[in-house]
Amino acid sequence: MLDVCLLGTGGMMPLPRRWLTALMTRYNGSSLMIDCGEGTQVAVKEKGWSFKPVDVICFTHYHGDHISGLPGLLLTMGNADRIEPLTLIGPKGLERVVNALRVIAPELPFEIRFIEITKPEEVIEINGYRITAFRVNHNVICYGYTLEILRQGKFSPERAKEQEIPLKYWNPLQKGQTIEADGFVYTPDMVLGPDRKGIKVTYTTDTRPTESILRNAKGSDLFICEGMYAEEEKLEKAKGYKHMMFREAATLARDAEVGEMWLTHFSPSLIRPDEYMDKVREIFPNSYPGRDGKSVELNFEED
Incomplete structure (x- = not known):
């Protein structure tokens, strides 16, 4: 069983009812995060989950709306008497970026371990997860992540x-x-x-559509994809800033034959994403707008 929660769905800036980008999963007593935008620890509290079991945090890239919540989260973990090591995963430069942020969180009672991704695609086995990091197409180095819980025969x-x-x-x-x-x-x-079907979740944000997303998302039970813009007149803006349209995310979901898609990382100007979902579902019917705190429990198939 894998619990998945979309903690924050906002891009660029937090809004009164929308936290910045973050995802959290729980499996076998261990928790994992992808991204940690401003307000993430508040979002965790609002959900009623705990960040104490968080053992791994993955970062897609180092824009502020994806990492600015980390110093506060580290301080809170330290104040909660955490002593277990914390593993951070992200693109090259991770240790330098985190150490710069830690000017305001210099002393922690736990070790931070760094795994820096340098190749177009890398696989990391940790805490029961097989994590595949894959390069996507943003205006800085950026990765998507596929999380798999494998199941032996x-x-x-x-x-x-x-x-x-x-x-x-x-x-x-x-x-x-x-x-x-x-x-x-x-x-x-x-x-x-023979190996049985496991659980697969793919998360990608801040990117144009890429072959790497299509390939890694293939057959995912849940595909969480950025939908920065919904309005068709925003297409050139999406291309210029290297973000994605709702319909482009839906096309990826359809072609990757995923089970379900959640949209996330909405533009601050996109107040009501629900209003655009009919056209999205014409491309991929099992599509849903993300919302802060939206969660699901994914289970292994019955034998």
């Missing part, structure tokens, strides 16, 4: 018995361990069926 006691594998090795094999004992090598594939 079903354990088969029958196969274990047929191969006379001792009972004491069943559990470690089921956990993916290879066992060498008594002159034999027992591997997980001897007792596990």
Whole structure:
């Protein structure tokens, strides 16, 4: 089970009823964030979630509306007596940017670990997530993220018995361990069926449509995509500032064959995104406007 919450849906500046960009997920006792705009920790509190279990924060890029909430969040974590390490992931320059922001949060009771992304696409395995970071097309270096919870094949006691594998090795094999004992090598594939469908969420913002989004979002259960502009007359502005139109996001969702799409990162001038959804749903029916605090519980498919 993966909980997903869109904490903030605003682009450029916070509004009275719209926080800046941030996403939060919860899985197996660990929480992950993508982006941390101004007001993120307030948005977490409004949702009733806790930032104490946040172990990983990913950043798409280093514009203020995506990272300006970090110093305050770090201070609050420190004041809550957090001692567990915090891992930050982001484009090259992450450590320099964060250390500059930490002028106002210089002393923390926990370690910060940095993973800087330097390639067009990188995969990071951490806390049960497989995170794929992929370059998108903004006016600064920017990445989208795909989060996957993989699910191994079903354990088969029958196969274990047929191969006379001792009972004491069943559990470690089921956990993916290879066992060498008594002159034999027992591997997980001897007792596990084919991999089962896991959970996949793709998040991308501040970009024009790209092949990398289409490829990485393919088959996602949930696709969260920026919709900076809805009005057709804003197309040239979207191209100039390298943002995305509602209909462009819907086309990506349709072509990537995702389960559901949420739009986010709305322009401050876009007060009522709901009014434009009929045309969006003509392209991809299972589309929804994001709103602060919108959440879903994603579960594994039944066997």
